[in-house]
Amino acid sequence: MLPLTDYERQDWKTAAEGTVRFALIGLGWWTTDLAMPAIEAAEHCETTVLVSSSSEKAGRIADNHDVPNAITYDEYHEGAASDEYDAVYVCTPNAFHLDYAETAAEFGKAVLCEKPMEATVQRAERLVDACEENDVPLMVAYRMHTDPAVRRARELIRDGFIGEPVSVYGNNSQPILEMIPDPNQWRLNPDLTGYGSSVMDLGIYSINTTRFLLDADPVAVHARMTSSHEAFSDVPDERSSAMFRFEDDVHMTTTSSQNAQDDTHLKITGTDGQIELTPAFHGTCTLHLSRGELNVTVEHDGIDAQREMREEFEYFANRVLSGEEIYADGDHGLTDMRILAAMYESAERDELVEL
Structure with a gap:
């Protein structure tokens, strides 16, 4: 049996030299508060271009963070500063991911795209095709894949700690109207x-993890x-x-909801044991392990969303520089998009949908 607490946290790391210069597309709070500090702390990573709808906003943030280039979306599509970055991080509303990824691919830039990959399966397929046709690396930003607790849980499951997996329960909820009124x-x-809304933004975490x-x-x-809440009248999944x-x-x-108390957890039960991640997706991910009379809690100090993002950017840069295979790639992200589409189809029809 694998040791429960002593393990290599960056087991994916390979020898890589150089720096990946990022253009950050979409300057919302996730980019400014989490992605930018993560890149600054990460190995082999540097932010050199900021892209926003507002030249004033891009310039102000660039000045505050000592980023040398600030351009608008139109300028980005026209090729401005294209010699100043090697890869893009796309963190816009879902329905815009394709447009920015296509432009990056045309310029030969690697693409790190936030999840879910796009708004629909069809647009996600076009995004993957664009990257493949231009032979550029594409990764979907599932930050849980590089979280040490999640990676350790995966190793333990593979090693048979819980026996044969039997069932999984996952929840992700947050009060979105309190967070962004x-x-x-x-x-x-x-x-x-x-x-x-809820499944595309939150439910995807449980499913993909x-x-x-x-x-x-x-x-x-x-x-x-x-x-039922009036703010959710245009989406089916409050x-x-x-x-x-x-x-x-x-x-x-x-289960997932954008109108509930903040709560994230994931529990995997097997024939011989159980692994629970709580909190799982927001906050410091903690492992709770049980098997027979054994009960162990493994904490990972300092592993919060920003540290997960740092690990994610380090992984992506490592893969771009070394040429090693990327996971999660476009095909992996497309599978999630098809799962999401099937969920909404099932709910609309109130029927089982085969995948």
Whole structure:
């Protein structure tokens, strides 16, 4: 059995030399408060270009963070500062990811795209095609993949700590209207977010992290969604739940809501033991391990969202510089998009949908 607390936290690391210069596209709070400090702290990474709809905003943030280039979206598409960056980090509303990734691919730049990859399966397929046709690296920014607690849980599952996986329960919820008190925000606009809100933004965490942990994909889903609050009138999933059947007959229940108390956890139960991540997706991810009379809690001090982002950028830069295979790549992200589409289809029809 693998040791429970002593392990290599960056087991993905390979020899790499050089620096990946990033253009950051979309300067919302996630980029400015988390991504920029993460890049500054990461190995082999540097922010050299900021891209925003507002030249004033881009310039002000660039001055505050000593970034040499600040351009608008139009200037970016026209090729401004294209010699000043090697890769883009796309953190705009979902429905704009394709446009910025296509331009990056045309200029031969590597693409790190926030999840979910796009607003619809069709647009996500075009994004993947653009990167493949121009032979540029593409990674979907699932930061949980480089979280030490998640990676350790994956190793333990592979090593048989819980026996054969049997069931999974995941939840991700937050009070979005308290966090951003604007009912017209983009996450509640289906033209910008895609099929819905809670599942696209939050539910994806439980689903994708389970895929990563089990190295398996769902084969069927039955989902239910409701919206009653007036701010959610244009999206179907103020509250969402789903039952998945994964390969090897593993069953998963997942819930998500943009209008509930902040809560994130993921629990994997097997024939011999159990692994629980709580909090799982926001805050410091902590492992709770149980098997028979054994009960162990493994804490990871300082591993919060910003540190997860640092690990994510370090991983991406390492792969770009070394030429090693990237995970999660475009095909991995497309699988999630098809899972999301099936969930919304299932909820609309109130029927089981095969994947």
